[in-house]
Amino acid sequence: MTVSDDQPWRDPSAQPFLRIKGLSKHFGSVAAVDKVSLDIYRGELFCLLGGSGSGKSTLLRMLAGFETANAGSIEIDGQDMADVPPYRRPVNMMFQSYALFPHMTVADNIAYGLKRERLPRAEIASRVDQLLSMVQLGDFAKRKPSQLSGGQRQRVALARALAKGPKLLLLDEPLGALDKKLREETQFELMKIQEETGVTFVVVTHDQEEAMTLATRIGVMRDGEIVQVATPREVYEYPNSRFVADFIGSVNLFEGRVSEDGEAHMRLDCADIGAEIYVGHGVSCTPGQRLWVALRPEKVRVSTQPPAQSHNVLQGVVDEIAYMGGSSVLRVRLANGKLVHVTQPNLDRDDAHPVSWDDAVYLSWGDTAGVVLPV
Ligand code: ADP
Numbered sequence: 001m002t003v004s005d006d007q008p009w010r011d012p013s014a015q016p017f018l019r020i021k022g023l024s025k026h027f028g029s030v031a032a033v034d035k036v037s038l039d040i041y042r043g044e045l046f047c048l049l050g051g052s053g054s055g056k057s058t059l060l061r062m063l064a065g066f067e068t069a070n071a072g073s074i075e076i077d078g079q080d081m082a083d084v085p086p087y088r089r090p091v092n093m094m095f096q097s098y099a100l101f102p103h104m105t106v107a108d109n110i111a112y113g114l115k116r117e118r119l120p121r122a123e124i125a126s127r128v129d130q131l132l133s134m135v136q137l138g139d140f141a142k143r144k145p146s147q148l149s150g151g152q153r154q155r156v157a158l159a160r161a162l163a164k165g166p167k168l169l170l171l172d173e174p175l176g177a178l179d180k181k182l183r184e185e186t187q188f189e190l191m192k193i194q195e196e197t198g199v200t201f202v203v204v205t206h207d208q209e210e211a212m213t214l215a216t217r218i219g220v221m222r223d224g225e226i227v228q229v230a231t232p233r234e235v236y237e238y239p240n241s242r243f244v245a246d247f248i249g250s251v252n253l254f255e256g257r258v259s260e261d262g263e264a265h266m267r268l269d270c271a272d273i274g275a276e277i278y279v280g281h282g283v284s285c286t287p288g289q290r291l292w293v294a295l296r297p298e299k300v301r302v303s304t305q306p307p308a309q310s311h312n313v314l315q316g317v318v319d320e321i322a323y324m325g326g327s328s329v330l331r332v333r334l335a336n337g338k339l340v341h342v343t344q345p346n347l348d349r350d351d352a353h354p355v356s357w358d359d360a361v362y363l364s365w366g367d368t369a370g371v372v373l374p375v
Pocket residue numbers: 027030031032050051052053054055056057058059
């Protein structure tokens with residue numbers, strides 16, 4: 001598999017499967033979706049991620065045809081959707097509530113759309129069997145939805161949504177009703193099923209961990225706009241704004257002014273932390289410009305002895321330690337009161353932390369560990 005098979009968005013000659021251009025939807029004075037342009041490729045599991053009210057569901061509903069755009073266009077597999085009603089689109093939508101028919105068996109729920117199409121009985125039966133085994137509910141065909149767990153109901157809804165072989169499946173908070181543990185298991189099943197079927201998925205979620213787990217790429221939404229589109233790793237390691245850095249995972253944000261703008265380095269004067277930050281690469285900026293450095297907690301080292309490096313060293317006192325199992329989160333208070341978050345993996349079973357509450361510590365980080373952000 002070449003890079004462009006795996007990541008078609010990096011291939012300038014690849015044709016997007018779903019092409020959204022300048023799409024807007026207003027409700028009164030609210031721009032629920034605001035001039036969104038977005039290309040999604042065949043076989044992607046694309047996540048729309050954003051807080052409540054950021055316009056995710058409205059965007060999804062426009063793709064399904066349940067909502068009419070005020071401006072812009074949607075093209076699916078080369079066909080403009082402007083005059084195509086929902087039931088004629090090569091699209092299906094799975095809702096959070098699942099909306100299974102309570103009086104029908106699992107098999108009948110899955111067969112429902114196929115029966116309405118008046119397909120031959122034998123064909124329906126074999127298709128239903130195939131879908132049941134795909135979602136691992138072969139033994140549950142005769143049960144009613146009320147006799148299933150939440151996770152199983154979710155899988156029935158998924159099988160039903162895939163029954164008619166849509167080219168594009170839209171899922172609005174598909175795992176929202178499941179508890180955390182089950183949601184994590186189901187995420188992997190969802191990915192497996194998506195890979196097996198090759199159907200393009202667009203998944204709406206407000207849960208950043210879920211988006212990170214599932215997505216080929218994430219579109220981060222804020223106030224109706226898409227503010228960044230990138231792979232989970234890029235969104236995490238190279239957020240394009242403080243908003244995205246803060247929304248995805250946790251982050252330390254340090255504000256400063258450019259004191260030296262070199263070819264392959266720069267220095268920031270950070271009143272915020274009462275220190276200078278050294279950045280080991282060039283940044284397009286002007287002297288005196290206000291910038292932010294976003295530093296992930298796991299990129300910061302803690303020590304009781306002064307580290308060997310001469311720059312990017314802070315001193316503080318351990319204010320709080322939270323044991324999280326796999327890792328511990330430390331909150332370190334600097335002399336000016338600013339708190340810095342640091343994550344340390346718990347590699348040993350016994351308490352191997354060299355630091356505890358009220359210890360005076362040094363914090364340090366590499367000169368390319370932070371992301372420099374102008375906005
Ligand atoms: P999300 O799914 O990201 O939570 P929505 O797409 O549901 O966001 O909503 C985006 C914005 O549009 C919100 O401000 C919401 O109140 C508004 N909105 C959504 N649907 C309607 C509607 N049918 N009528 C009026 N306002 C709406």
